[in-house]
Amino acid sequence: MSKITNVLLVGVGGQGTILASKILTHVAMAQGYEVKMSEIHGMAQRGGSVVTQVRMGENVYSPVIEPGEADFIVAFEQLEAYRWAHFLKKDGVLIVNTQKIVPLTVLIGAQTYPKTILSDLKERVERYIELDGLKLASEAGNAKATNVVLMGVLSKYMNFPEDTWKNALEARIPAKLLELNKKAFALGVAEAK
Amino acid sequence: MKKLMTGNEAIARGVYEYGVGVAAAYPGTPSTEILENIVKYPEVYCQWSPNEKVAMEVGIGAAIAGARSIVAMKMVGVNVAADPLFTVAYTGTRAGLVLVSADDPGMHSSQNEQDNRLYAAFAKIPLLEPSNSQEAKDMVGLAMEISEAFDTPVMIRITTRIAHSQSFVELKDPQERIIKTYERNQSKYVMLPANGRARRLVVEERMHKLADYTETVAVNYMEMDDPTVGIITSGISYQYVKEALPKASVLKLGLTNPLPAGLIKEFAAKVDKLYVVEELEPYMENEVRRLGINVVGKELFPPYGELSVRMVGEKISGQPGITVAPAFDSPVRPPVMCPGCPHRGVFYTLKQLKLIVSGDIGCYTLGAMAPLQAMDTTICMGASISAGLGMIKAHPEMADNMVAVIGDSTFLHSGITGLMDVVYNGGNLTTIILDNSITAMTGHQHNPSTGQSLMGQPAPQVDFVALCKALGIKRVTEVDPFDLTRVKEVIKSEVAASEPSVIIAKRPCALIIKNTEKPLQVQDCSGCKMCIKLGCPALSFDEENKTAQVDQALCTGCGVCINICKFNALRKAGDGNV
Numbered sequence: 001m002s003k004i005t006n007v008l009l010v011g012v013g014g015q016g017t018i019l020a021s022k023i024l025t026h027v028a029m030a031q032g033y034e035v036k037m038s039e040i041h042g043m044a045q046r047g048g049s050v051v052t053q054v055r056m057g058e059n060v061y062s063p064v065i066e067p068g069e070a071d072f073i074v075a076f077e078q079l080e081a082y083r084w085a086h087f088l089k090k091d092g093v094l095i096v097n098t099q100k101i102v103p104l105t106v107l108i109g110a111q112t113y114p115k116t117i118l119s120d121l122k123e124r125v126e127r128y129i130e131l132d133g134l135k136l137a138s139e140a141g142n143a144k145a146t147n148v149v150l151m152g153v154l155s156k157y158m159n160f161p162e163d164t165w166k167n168a169l170e171a172r173i174p175a176k177l178l179e180l181n182k183k184a185f186a187l188g189v190a191e192a193k
Numbered sequence: 194m195k196k197l198m199t200g201n202e203a204i205a206r207g208v209y210e211y212g213v214g215v216a217a218a219y220p221g222t223p224s225t226e227i228l229e230n231i232v233k234y235p236e237v238y239c240q241w242s243p244n245e246k247v248a249m250e251v252g253i254g255a256a257i258a259g260a261r262s263i264v265a266m267k268m269v270g271v272n273v274a275a276d277p278l279f280t281v282a283y284t285g286t287r288a289g290l291v292l293v294s295a296d297d298p299g300m301h302s303s304q305n306e307q308d309n310r311l312y313a314a315f316a317k318i319p320l321l322e323p324s325n326s327q328e329a330k331d332m333v334g335l336a337m338e339i340s341e342a343f344d345t346p347v348m349i350r351i352t353t354r355i356a357h358s359q360s361f362v363e364l365k366d367p368q369e370r371i372i373k374t375y376e377r378n379q380s381k382y383v384m385l386p387a388n389g390r391a392r393r394l395v396v397e398e399r400m401h402k403l404a405d406y407t408e409t410v411a412v413n414y415m416e417m418d419d420p421t422v423g424i425i426t427s428g429i430s431y432q433y434v435k436e437a438l439p440k441a442s443v444l445k446l447g448l449t450n451p452l453p454a455g456l457i458k459e460f461a462a463k464v465d466k467l468y469v470v471e472e473l474e475p476y477m478e479n480e481v482r483r484l485g486i487n488v489v490g491k492e493l494f495p496p497y498g499e500l501s502v503r504m505v506g507e508k509i510s511g512q513p514g515i516t517v518a519p520a521f522d523s524p525v526r527p528p529v530m531c532p533g534c535p536h537r538g539v540f541y542t543l544k545q546l547k548l549i550v551s552g553d554i555g556c557y558t559l560g561a562m563a564p565l566q567a568m569d570t571t572i573c574m575g576a577s578i579s580a581g582l583g584m585i586k587a588h589p590e591m592a593d594n595m596v597a598v599i600g601d602s603t604f605l606h607s608g609i610t611g612l613m614d615v616v617y618n619g620g621n622l623t624t625i626i627l628d629n630s631i632t633a634m635t636g637h638q639h640n641p642s643t644g645q646s647l648m649g650q651p652a653p654q655v656d657f658v659a660l661c662k663a664l665g666i667k668r669v670t671e672v673d674p675f676d677l678t679r680v681k682e683v684i685k686s687e688v689a690a691s692e693p694s695v696i697i698a699k700r701p702c703a704l705i706i707k708n709t710e711k712p713l714q715v716q717d718c719s720g721c722k723m724c725i726k727l728g729c730p731a732l733s734f735d736e737e738n739k740t741a742q743v744d745q746a747l748c749t750g751c752g753v754c755i756n757i758c759k760f761n762a763l764r765k766a767g768d769g770n771v
Contacts, residue, residue: 012526025197025359035197037359040301046528046556047730061436062429062502063358068517083523103526107733108564108725111524120521 004057005158006065010084011076012101013050016147019172020074021052023151026168027160028056038063047104049080072157074150076133077101082117085124093157094125097133097150129153129192136187145184148173152188198362200355203326204265204293205230207333212368213237214260214288217248219606220635221267222302223356224295228265229638232647236370241638241647244574244606245270249277249292256286256346257382259373261337265293268309269573273607275312278346282316283392284382285344288373289337293349295356298472299499304554304573306497308473313348313450317396319403320450321349321412322428326360328412328447335412339448343399343406348450352472354429354499404451412447415460422509423464425457425477425488430470430500437506452480461486468493468509472500530559532731533749535674535700536627538756539598541727542681543567548688549595551581553603556634556702557627560598564728568598575599575607582611582620592621596688599624602632602640605655609664615693616665623687624695626657627674629702637705661695668694675700677756703749710750711766713743718762724754 007024009017021037028035033056040051053065067087074095075081081096088094098118105111114120122128131153137145148169155165165185173181198206204227208216216239218228231239242248245266252264266274271294278292294312297303313320319339323329329351336347380388407413422441426434427449434443444460446452461467461481469478469490478490493508494500503514530537540560543550544567552558552568553576561568570580581597599608604626615622632638639645642655661669668690672683680698687694712731720739724732731747732754734740741762755763 013528029197034361035359037197038354039357040353046531046559047526048528049526060360061432063354063360063432064501066501066503067520068515079523079526082521083526086518086520088518102733103524104529104728104730105524105526105563107730108728109734110563113524114521117521124518 004055004060005072006070007054007056007072007074007154008065008070008084008087009052009054009074009076010080011050012080013047015050015076016144017050017052017076020147020151021054022172023148023165023168024054024154026171027164028054030164030167031160033057034060036060036063049083051084072154074154076146076150078117079103079113081121082114085121088125091127092125093127094121094129095150095153095157096121096128096130097146098130099132099134099146131191133188136191137184140184140187141180145181148181148184149188149191152185153192155185156189156192194364195361196364197359198326199226199357199359200323200326200329200351201226201357202230203330203362204333204349204351205234206362206364207330208237208263209234210330210365210367211334211337212261212370213263213333213337214370214372215252215255215262216240216265217242217251217262218265219243219245219248219270220632220638221270221295222635223297223353224265224267224270224293225635225638226356227293227295228647235648236367239647241640243641245274246277249274252290252292253277253281253286256288256290257284258375259288261289262286263291263293263333265295267303268294268296268307269303269305271309271312273574275316278312279316280384281346282318283384283389283396285395286340286346287376289340290346291333291336291340291349292346293351296350296352296473298352301353304571306473308476309348309350310449310476311474313350314476317400318345318450319343319347319448321347321447322449323349323351323355323447324428324431324445325355326358326362329355330362332412332447343403345399350428352429400451404454407448407451407453408455410448413453413456414445415456415463416443416445417463418442420463421465422468423460423466424468424470424509425460425481426470427477428472430472430505433500433502433505434470437502438509441509446477449477452477454484457481457484458486461488470494470500470505473497527562528559529562529728529730530556531703532729532747533703533751535629535698535703536560537565537727537729538674538677538753539625539627539680539698540565540567541753541757542677542684543596543598546681546684548684549584549591551577551584551595551597553577553597553599553608555600555603555627556629557598557600562728564726574603575611578608578611578622578624579614581622581624582615582618585620585622593688596623596625596684599626600633601626601628601630601642601657604657605641609660612661612666612695613664620693621691622693623684623690624693625684626695626697628657628697628699630699631702631705633702633704637702657697666693666695668692669697670694671697671699673700674698675751675753677753703751710752712745712748712750713752713754713763714766715741715743715762716764717760719760721760723759724757724763727754727757729754
């Protein structure tokens with residue numbers, strides 16, 4: 001079977017996973033890969049969990065990533081990292097934005113937000129990186145660029161030329177926001193080193 | 194040119210490329226984006242209809258008149274549209290007519306899991322099942338060809354994984370959009386019993402012709418490899434089969450009604466062991482068995498939920514797949530009513546008054562979730578009012594203790610007839626129309642009450658007060674759902690009234706009209722947690738300091754919680770000491 005790379009982007013509705021996945025698929029396509037992408041977005045705007053699945057390789061059939069199959073998981077929020085961690089391959093890379101978004105079930109006291117998320121993940125996952133993406137994005141000029149910071153981190157772990165990522169940013173981000181996002185991307189890259 | 198597209202985008206592109214003139218739909222996940230993408234091609238007339246039956250009839254009329262037409266809906270919408278569908282199968286149409294049914298195995302966002310392939314068999318119409326976005330686009334063209342060659346409506350059945358997954362699509366230049374002249378033909382289009390009986394025979398004759406056609410059509414083909422395992426499959430299941438068992442021989446079926454009996458027999462004879470891999474019902478499997486062929490299918494695969502690469506691989510090879518680390522125990526994060534949602538206060542009041550709530554389908558169905566949990570039933574689009582009437586007829590005393598709640602779009606979809614029934618049959622029911630002036634749950638589509646058409650034209654707006662009065666409701670009251678004191682007072686008085694009544698709680702969806710109010714502040718909180726019972730994502734409780742907190746990024750300043758707080762601790766910026 002030809003090698004397929006599976007990337008899972010997980011977060012909470014409104015965190016910008018869709019733009020991140022567009023940048024990623026742009027890069028994969030520029031490398032000549034077949035790409036499939038799947039999203040379940042019934043009521044994504046209503047604060048629910050969102051997941052975007054991107055698969056790339058010479059020959060990709062299914063658009064869906066299964067538990068234990070993700071080469072990379074980029075979690076935009078720590079509880080979502082926790083929820084999807086079992087989708088990671090044994091030697092897969094887990095990138096966690098440490099931002100916390102408390103679900104309503106916790107706000108109303110029906111459930112509790114686990115306290116040991118980061119330590120549990122660190123213990124289980126060998127190739128693990130956590131960062132305060134929100135802080136880095138704010139440094140770059142806008143907290144909303146957290147998604148691009150995370151793509152910067154991811155870029156250091158994927159074997160695509162730097163230029164391809166640059167081109168993807170230019171193709172997918174409106175001109176007036178480009179400089180800010182390039183800075184955000186670079187901060188992500190630096191964080192990964 | 195190659196482009197990454199969802200199945201829904203690809204169908205819209207097919208509509209553009211294959212000369213479709215008219216498209217109609219009612220929004221419903223996972224079908225909604227089909228029309229939302231068709232509108233990007235201004236050459237094609239497209240519209241939201243009030244419901245799926247109307248959309249189907251618009252498509253039928255346009256196709257009889259001479260324009261290639263397409264109608265799209267989620268699978269439960271086909272139940273609504275089934276009446277015209279079953280008869281247009283008799284009449285056929287002058288230009289191509291295609292129905293896209295978007296099924297939802299796994300029920301990602303649906304109330305049931307029906308397999309609409311059975312509708313194609315039931316209605317005796319051809320059925321196409323694409324396996325990726327390219328096929329979804331191509332099959333719009335093929336469906337139009339079949340529709341016109343055999344004078345029949347055609348169903349394209351997609352599933353969530355086709356509708357919402359992206360894969361490569363080769364773009365082509367559009368064909369010429371030809372609208373044929375209209376030709377009157379009473380015996381074909383006036384379905385009086387005598388004409389219907391004649392057309393009934395045409396349907397059988399057509400299915401015989403299609404039975405030959407399906408044997409040779411290019412979308413039904415064998416991929417022979419290892420002859421020990423042979424798999425018949427269609428739709429997304431084909432992708433799972435190819436990835437799980439790359440060496441297996443496959444009979445890939447794109448036209449699945451009628452199924453190619455000859456091709457199936459030929460394939461079965463070439464392989465040692467025959468399987469059918471399909472999601473939901475044993476639709477193809479039953480047909481294979483009917484041909485007297487031994488086959489393995491639903492013994493291995495459940496008739497519910499989605500299949501997967503791993504499941505297909507494990508069940509057919511008999512070998513376990515990789516072991517997976519256990520999932521961490523994580524609190525759930527379901528969708529919730531947004532901060533500033535106009536529905537929240539109404540449901541809080543219904544809960545406070547301990548009323549029985551006959552519910553309906555829309556964002557407000559989230560009123561059933563904790564902490565509000567103010568909903569007793571949700572069945573289908575429009576059922577709130579009519580089911581509420583039924584409850585009252587079973588228990589007349591329930592009229593003093595219950596309401597029906599329904600959104601603006603759902604009321605227009607199929608609530609009006611229920612309300613008419615309430616008046617006609619003397620049901621002493623209170624109906625609350627939650628008018629947020631948009632079809633919100635599916636992503637903000639316009640409807641006949643919003644003042645705009647799908648193609649962006651200004652449109653007349655349904656007047657709910659006048660409509661309810663015309664149906665015979667004498668007590669119609671409008672309230673602002675942010676004014677909880679009045680909401681409570683009105684609900685109490687209308688439920689107590691001894692005649693049918695309607696309350697219209699009117700406020701635009703919080704995601705459409707951004708509130709310009711500043712976020713609320715907390716001061717001198719007593720720690721009673723009453724406000725937390727509203728279930729607003731912007732409100733939380735700090736256990737350490739025993740105080741409520743307002744998330745300044747999420748709070749829209751709607752002020753509903755101010756109504757709840759008995760200690761005046763929640764304040765608008767600038768009020769009092771804050």
